[in-house]
Amino acid sequence: MTRCEELLGTDFEGQRTDDVDDVIYGGYDHPEHRERVPGLVRLLGDASAPDRERYLACLTLVAWGEPVGFQAVREATLDPRAAPWYDLLIDRKFSVDSSYGQFSAATADSRELAEEKGSSGLRLETFRSLIRIGDREYFEEKLGDYLDEAVVRACLPDIRAVIGRGLDSIAAGVPYRFDVATQLVDLANSVVVVDEESAVELVLRILRAAPAGRTMAHAVAAVHRAKGPAGQVLADHLYGSGNAHVRALLEEDVVWR
Numbered sequence: 443m444t445r446c447e448e449l450l451g452t453d454f455e456g457q458r459t460d461d462v463d464d465v466i467y468g469g470y471d472h473p474e475h476r477e478r479v480p481g482l483v484r485l486l487g488d489a490s491a492p493d494r495e496r497y498l499a500c501l502t503l504v505a506w507g508e509p510v511g512f513q514a515v516r517e518a519t520l521d522p523r524a525a526p527w528y529d530l531l532i533d534r535k536f537s538v539d540s541s542y543g544q545f546s547a548a549t550a551d552s553r554e555l556a557e558e559k560g561s562s563g564l565r566l567e568t569f570r571s572l573i574r575i576g577d578r579e580y581f582e583e584k585l586g587d588y589l590d591e592a593v594v595r596a597c598l599p600d601i602r603a604v605i606g607r608g609l610d611s612i613a614a615g616v617p618y619r620f621d622v623a624t625q626l627v628d629l630a631n632s633v634v635v636v637d638e639e640s641a642v643e644l645v646l647r648i649l650r651a652a653p654a655g656r657t658m659a660h661a662v663a664a665v666h667r668a669k670g671p672a673g674q675v676l677a678d679h680l681y682g683s684g685n686a687h688v689r690a691l692l693e694e695d696v697v698w699r
Contacts, residue, residue, distance in 0.1 A: 446495040449481050450502060462498050466505045466548075470555065475506055483510050489526075497527035497541065504568070505548040507555030512564040515545050519571040522579050533582055536620040543582035546572050550588040569593045573600045576629055577608035580620040586628030591635045598636060601629050605644055612651050623652035627660045634667040642672040646679060658684045662691040 443451075453464045454472040469475030485491055485499040503511025518525040522542065533540040549568050556565040569589060576585055594601070608626045611618075626648050633641035645661050658680055665677045681692055 445481065445485060446491075446498070449478050449485065450495075450498055462502065466502050469502070469506050479503070479506070479508055479510075483508075486510065486514060493526045493530055497530055500527075501544060501548050504545055505551050505555075507552040507557075507559045507561050507565065509559075509561050509564050512549075512561060512568040515549070515568050516571045519575050522575050533580060533620075536580060538580045538619045540580055540582040542572060542575065542579045543584035546581055546584045546588050550590070553590070566593060566596055570597050570600050573597050573604055573629070576604045576625060577611060577622060581625060583625075583628060585625065586630070586632040589632045594632050594636050598633065598640075601633060602640075602644070605630060605648065609647060609651050621654075621656060623648055623654065624657045624660050627657050628663075631660070631664045631667065634664050634673075638668045638670050638672040642668070642676045645676060649679070649683070653683060655685050655687065658688045659691060662688065665692060 447458075450462050450465050451458060451460070453459050454468045454474065459465065469478075482499045482503050486496050486503065488496070500511055500514050504515060505511075519542075522528065523539075525541070527541055529539050531539060531541045531544065546569070549565060549572070552565055553562075556562045572581075572585065573589075589597070605626050608622055612623060627645055630641055630644035630648060633644060641664055645664050649658060649661060661676065661680060665673050665680065667673075668676070677692055680688055684692075
C-alpha cells in the first residue's frame with residue numbers, strides 16, 4: 443500500500459475506499475484524523491510526489507482546519523497557475539481549472555474544526571486570498587455562496603476590489619474562458635446579508651456591464667435574500683431587462699411585486 447493509499451485511501455474503519463471524500467468527511471467525526479496530519483503535511487511538501495496526491499493532501503488539510511493547508515492555499519493564490527495541481531481538475535462546462543472552487547468548499551467545510559484547532563483566523567485569510575483571485579480564476583459556483591456572514595464582513599473591501607477589477611477587465615475587452623460576470627454577481631450576492639444597498643449597487647454595476655441571461659438569473663438570488671427596498675429596485679430591473687426564465691425565477695419570490 444502506498445503512502446497516499448494509507449492516508450487517503452483508507453477510511454477510519456480501516457476499509458479501503460476510492461473516494462477521498464470518505465476520508466475527508468469521516469475525519470469530522472473521528473478525532474483520530476489528527477494522526478494522519480503529519481503524513482499529509484509530508485505528502486503535500488514532497489515535490490517528487492504525484493501532483494494529484496499533493497492536491498488531495500492539501501484539500502484534506504484545509505477541510506480539517508489545519509494551518510499548513512490554509513497556508514498552502516494562500517501561497518498558491520499568489521501565483522494561481524503555478525500551483526503543481528493547476529489544470530489537474532478541468533471543469534466540463536468551460537474546460538478550465540476548477541481546483542480553487544474545491545479549496546473554497548473545503549475552507550467553508552472547515553469552520554468547526556478550525557474553531558476547535560484555533561485556526562479560524564487562518565481560515566478567514568484563506569477566504570480572503572481566494573476572493574482576491576475571483577476575477578481571474580474559475581470557482582465553479584463555489585465562492586460567493588460559500589462565504590458566511592463573518593467572512594463577508596471582514597472581506598467586504600476585498601469583494602468590492604475584485605468586482606471592480608473584474609469590471610475593468612470586462613470594459614477593456616479582456617478575454618475570459620469562463621463566465622466571470624456571473625461569478626462576480628455571486629460574490630456581490632454574498633454582500634446582501636451585510637449591506638443590502640451596497641450589494642444591489644454592485645449587482646447592478648455588473649449587470650450593466652454584462653447583461654447576459656445567466657448572469658441575470660444568478661442575480662435573482664440577491665432579490666430572494668434582500669428584505670428592504672433595495673431588493674425591490676433590483677427585482678424591477680431584472681423583470682424589465684431579463685428573459686422569461688429570469689422573470690419566472692422572480693415570480694417564485696414572494697418579496698417581489
